[in-house]
Amino acid sequence: MDRIKTEELTGAQILIRCLQAEGVEVVFGYPGGAVLWIYDELFKQDKVRHVLVRHEQGAAHAADGYSRSSRKVGVCLVTSGPGLTNAVTGIATAYMDSIPMIIISGQVPTHAIGEDAFQECDTVGITRPCVKHNFLVRDVKDLAMTMKKAFHIATTGRPGPVLIDIPKDVTTHSCEFQYPETVSMRSYNPVKKGHAGQIKKAMQLLQQAERPMVYTGGGIVLSNAAAQLKDLIKRTGFPITHTLMGLGAYPATDDQFLGMLGMHGTYEANMAMQHCDVLLAIGARFDDRVIGNPAHFAQNPRKIIHIDIDPSSISKRVKVDVPIVGNIPDVLDEFLVQLRDKNPQNISAWWKQIGEWRGKDCLKYDRQSKIIKPQFVLEKLYEVTGGDAFITSDVGQHQMWAAQFYKFEQPRRWINSGGLGTMGFGLPAAMGVQMANPGATVACVTGESSIQMCLQELSTCKQYRLPIKIINLNNKYMGMVRQWQQFFHGNRYSESYMDALPDFVKLAEGYGHSGLLIDKPADVEPALRETFKRKSDLVFLDFITDQGENVYPMIPGGKGITEMILSEDL
């Protein structure tokens, strides 16, 4: 009998071999004492490229952006203690948005664990609530199987970040290595196919609907179901809206798309959500920023069909009539089969109603302004890039305007922190996006407050020649905080003014990039055109925008989805 050939390798060597076996091309990381042996092995090979960030939060966001913008898994590597704690914000960000990601953290040697050793922290304990799963590898013999399990868990079912904590001595111990080909876990078997009876029930409801509505979220993007979704929408003629996380799944320029829904969603999308008679929710979770007050939402007795891979997302905030647990593309394929030979019902009355709501033109803003309106910058950004760029964003007003005004035509082009709402995400995420999509146009839409949270990554961009275009909407305020203070706190702008701002142009230049300050509306488009011609440079565009501009429509916190404040109301 032939014996399977194995070799004796150290833990550090095994780790690198596992990454290679999983097809990992890039690792974002920062070295330190506990991971020195791993870095030593990285040095000796050239299959896995390492990108040295300037702060571990950046490593996690970059791996996250890499993952979101491709169908690959982002990997980040950090050392024990502060290396890991710095990455926690990035891990929690990925967890909230269900991003498949692998985090490898160094740990103090096994014999020192629990003794408050230098740079020791309880990594699995600290990260437990913000990962899909985590492992502490105490024996080098378990390392290969743990890596296999980690990639399997991160990428199947509802995806999410998985962390592997590796003590330093495990990286030096050796054992026979063979990367497992398969993995089976009795406790972890995500479903794929939806229940046939439930699908049938859903089809009946959809075919009888007079006012149908389709509402989809990040799940469509994550499960690569955009093609099936488009088929379904075209076949049925139904209106569709996306959550912040779902943008790009259906082409935003198509007439059947009502725009984003939710707290800063369009009037028509929110009205249609409330007044439909059958709602098909796919890969979305009815969260507070989407449907507002669940009691208000429940006032309309619509029938709800909910497709999601995660049973715990179903009937969490809103009672669902037809739950379908399954992998979205599989379920939608089944829908499409059942729709074959069926003529869609006439819903012209419903479209007429939607047309009236659309007539509100809820995203209108003052186009005659002498001060740059942030919405105008985003409209021009969309025009100049032909709607074809990867757009990352930070968190706040600029994020909402980007979501409203940049018309995403494809999935995985809109990269933002939806669930956790992490300021500082945009720039490092853009690095990950650019690494995953060399040659693509990548822009980071940000604000003067957010950008300062991970600003040091400008240095990483220089080192790896990442030609990201930074669109800084500078209104000298934490704009969204200011807006809430204006609306709900009697104009008391407590600590939301950003004083002592740096000269961003000089700052960009200090890091070896170019910068440009734009303070007149007429200069917006030329500056953008010039900038996007520069394919190999990072350019920092500092747009001085209207300080008082607010994001409309807005559903105040705790209010119902139709209780929107529109710009015309003020």
Next chain:
Amino acid sequence: MRHIISILVENEAGALSRISNMFSARGYNIESLTVAPTEDASMSRLTVVTKGSDEVIEKITKQLNKLVEVVKVVDLSEAEHMERELMLIKLRAGPKEREDVKRMADIFRGRVIDVSDNTYTIELTGDGAKLDAFIQALDQSAILETVRTGACGIGRGNRILRA
């Protein structure tokens, strides 16, 4: 409503913490929690007693099932089941009180498992209500120490929870 939930979980470091963490992170209540390995050493069985509406219990079971190390979850209170809890209770039992304490223990079918000059330690098994009743029946000032395991439970007849 009170529910008793049985959970089979991989016998791995941190699994218990993952489960208890889920309860606290999502604001669910734990009235009691017991855990020990099963006949299959690779698996532990937990019993959680919790309170909540049907919707809350459904959310709890879904969240438990979502944990990677959880093999199976059953809400025992959905059908016929049995529940037992063990209590060890140390009572002041000087020469004057001894006979009374012993008689009371007998009534509740408890056993005296340790004796000193002035204490009796009694072992008592039953459902929670029975243990409560025993405590109520005692002279409160005689209770020196109590320890209870929390409930464990099992389905009746052919209702079997296995991996």
